[in-house]
Structure formats: C-alpha cells, structure tokens
C-alpha cells in the first residue's frame with residue numbers, strides 16, 4: 151500500500167512564525183484560511199474587493215489587495231479560479247514574491263499545462279484536499295478532515311516537502327491522510343474524477359435515470375426521490391464501509407439487480423468513453439478547450455448552465471427540498487447571492 155502520512159507524523163514547526171497569504175477566499179480559500187488559523191498559523195488574505203473580500207473581513211482576517219498580501223508572505227497559496235490564475239499571477243503575484251518564499255496550489259492545472267511558470271527562487275508545492283472546500287471546512291470543524299495530496303514541483307530552500315506537509319496538517323487533510331503525488335498525476339486524475347465520475351458522470355447518470363422514469367409516465371416527484379435524493383443515502387453507506395457495506399444494507403433483490411443490471415448501464419462502451427475523456431485530459435485537449443472558452447467569455451458554459459438550472463429535476467427538487475426543512479443547505483444559505491438563474 152502507498153505510504154500515507156497522518157498528523158502525528160508531521161512536524162508543523164517549519165511554519166511557526168511564518169506568514170501565510172491565502173489568495174482567494176472562495177470555496178477552498180475560506181476553508182484553508184479558517185482551518186489554518188484554528189490550527190495556530192498566521193494567515194492573511196489577498197483578494198479583489200467585493201463579496202469574498204468582505205466575507206474574509208467579517209471572519210476577522212486582515213485582507214489586502216493580492217499584491218500587498220504577497221509582499222508580506224512567506225507562503226502564498228493560490229486559491230483563485232483556475233482560469234484567472236495566470237493573469238493575476240503575472241500582474242500581482244510574480245513581481246511581489248519574496249526570495250525563498252513558498253508558492254502553493256490546490257490543483258496543478260496552471261503549472262502542469264504551462265500557464266504559470268514559477269520563478270526559480272521559490273519553493274513550489276501542491277496541497278490538494280480531495281473534497282469540496284465547504285466540506286474541507288465542515289469536516290475540520292467536526293474534528294475530522296478531508297484526505298489530501300501533496301506534491302513538490304520545485305525545492306529551492308530544501309524545505310519544500312516539510313512545508314507542504316505542515317500545510318496539509320494545518321488545513322486538516324492530515325487527519326484523513328496525505329499521499330504524495332506529482333503535479334501531473336494530481337491534475338490528470340482530478341480532472342478525470344470530476345468529469346467522468348464525481349460531477350459529470352454522476353449528474354448524467356442521475357438525469358438519465360430521472361428522465362427515463364418521467365418519460366415512462368411516472369411522477370417526477372417520485373423519480374426525484376428515487377434517482378437523486380436517495381443517492382446521497384446510498385453513497386453515505388459506500389463512504390462509511392465501501393460497496394460491501396452499501397450492499398449489506400440494501401435488500402437482496404436490490405443487490406441482485408445491482409449485479410445484473412448495473413453493468414448493462416455502465417459497461418465496456420462507457421469505459422471506452424471514459425478512456426477518451428482521460429486521453430483528452432492527458433493530451434491537453436480539454437485544457438485548451440477550457441482556456442479558449444474563457445477567452446471567448448464562456449458562451450457554451452453559460453448556455454449549458456442555464457439549461458441545467460432549468461431542468462425538470464432541478465425545479466422539482468427545489469420544491470421538494472423546501473418542504474423538507476431537515477434537508478439543510480448550509481452552503482447556499484451562507485451565500486448572500488446564490489447563483490441560480492431560473493427561467494419560467
């Protein structure tokens with residue numbers, strides 16, 4: 151088994167007395183900053199003025215324009231959207247990095263695809279929690295943590311690995327275990343996971359199941375419960391004890407259906423498509439398309455997002471969840487301007 155490291159094996163002294171600038175106070179940014187502060191580290195925030203800037207202030211941080219935060223930092227963690235990192239880096243980060251500082255990323259996209267070429271006089275590492283930022287925060291508050299990856303791209307000071315590990319401990323990832331990787335491996339597997347399984351694969355499966363039932367004349371509310379609501383309960387069982395634990399809790403009828411019908415839906419053809427998705431990630435084709443989409447102001451992204459928000463499963467879901475007060479949405483209720491663009 152690969153070597154995972156845990157809190158009790160990590161020495162965090164290397165970050166004592168050092169100033170950490172977290173650049174970006176969004177999903178990952180707020181979680182890293184709050185967790186690091188509660189782990190005893192000295193954190194300042196760099197953000198443009200606006201919603202996140204104000205939130206970070208409200209949360210008690212010293213908040214600066216990006217350039218000012220970078221100037222004072224011994225460690226700069228870049229938690230800006232991937233598609234904006236290159237321009238902010240060239241304008242406000244590169245010119246202000248201290249000699250011997252550490253530059254960190256939570257995803258290797260920009261370094262791996264050559265969008266950011268770090269200067270040679272800094273350490274460069276990856277500290278990538280394997281989970282959404284709001285859960286990185288929530289699990290930390292619960293005394294647990296989201297497992298993470300660390301990887302060294304450049305070791306200028308000779309301490310890059312020690313610093314990276316201390317950082318993963320500070321955000322709570324070392325409670326779940328941290329695994330060494332490279333920027334290439336993290337970037338390619340993270341993109342594959344989110345596209346083929348966790349986000350793209352899961353939403354496509356849920357929607358296809360919902361549509362199949364509704365088109366066959368079944369009630370949309372029932373189809374929502376069956377294909378989306380209950381999925382969380384099933385995945386919780388997998389999270390807690392693997393496929394075996396989920397199969398222990400379901401009926402034998404369901405388990406037999408799982409064995410014989412699952413492979414009829416997700417089969418060799420699906421796997422061949424997954425391999426195509428992976429190939430596009432490995433060759434840089436996906437990255438190129440995403441960079442161009444942003445340069446064009448996201449026409450396809452915006453059209454698809456609007457259509458998705460207006461899908462029947464979303465309309466039915468909003469109504470049903472409003473009738474289930476125990477289904478809390480702490481993430482969106484903490485945001486003042488939820489980005490749901492619903493028509494009709």
Ligand SMILES: NC(=O)C1=CN([C@@H]2O[C@H](COP(=O)(O)OP(=O)(O)OC[C@H]3O[C@@H](n4cnc5c(N)ncnc54)[C@H](OP(=O)(O)O)[C@@H]3O)[C@@H](O)[C@H]2O)C=CC1
Nearest residue numbers: 174175176177178197198200202229230231256257282283
């Ligand atoms: N989301 C996740 O859970 C995960 C993300 N990652 C990686 O973490 C990084 C951050 O992603 P994520 O947390 O989703 O990003 P978000 O979009 O949630 O947050 C981005 C933050 O950057 C700020 N920002 C945007 N533009 C600028 C700018 N020009 N100058 C200064 N600040 C700016 C935003 O502030 P404002 O309010 O002003 O827009 C916001 O606070 C990415 O590399 C991503 O791949 C890795 C693992 C999981």
Ligand SMILES: CC[C@](O)(C(C)=O)C(=O)O
Nearest residue numbers: 280281282283340344348
């Ligand atoms: C699964 C999506 C993710 O990779 C993540 C939360 O880990 C992301 O980029 O947001």
Ligand SMILES: [Mg+2]
Nearest residue numbers: 280281340344
């Ligand atoms: Mg991820």
Ligand SMILES: [Mg+2]
Nearest residue numbers: 257340341344
């Ligand atoms: Mg990702």
